[in-house]
Amino acid sequence: MSDSSSKRRVLIAVDDAVASEATVRSAHRLFGDDVDYLLINVSVEPLPPSVVWGRVSPMMMPFSYPLFTAGGTDELSAAAAAASASITSEVADKAGLVPTEQLAAVGDVADAIVRAAHEHDVDVIVVSSHERSWLSRLFQPPTAATVIKHSDIPVLIVR
Secondary structure, three states: OOOOOOOEEEEEEOOOOOHHHHHHHHHHHHHOOOEEEEEEEEEOOOOOOOOOOOOOOHHHOOOOOOOOOOOOHHHHHHHHHHHHHHHHHHHHHHHOOOOOEEEEEEOOHHHHHHHHHHHOOOOEEEEEOOOOOHHHHHHOOOHHHHHHHHOOOOEEEEO
16 A cells, blocks of 8 residues: 555546446545546457357357457457557546546456556555346456455445
8 A cells, every 4th residue: 555645546447338437536526636546447358269159159148258350369459458548548538537547458357457456556446336137247247346355455336
């Protein structure tokens, strides 16, 4: 955690959902202007070509993987990171917040959020809660619940 002589640091996880703008605004209302805000967006890596057999299986629908199109793993990671950076910038602009840092990551969402929180020595993690179907929650636990489970840093869930 940061020491008392420096500004507090708040990590806000955002995605392309409309709720992200409200989450950023809520965090800003709660913590004020004298805080370093870090926004992070995590892109889930697309399925490798060996897993996709040319058509989408209905069993794949509960998962949040985008369809595989083309390119190697490095190209896909670069494209996913660029998409994350774009989402972070767009949410910050819409919410009227100038973040100290904008972070983009690729991989497991909850893991990347907790790892970034530790790497950037934040005081609190802010995530939003999304309404999802029971089927979706069955195959993939909510990100907010997973962040809480794996983080030793306080987590604020905005609904």
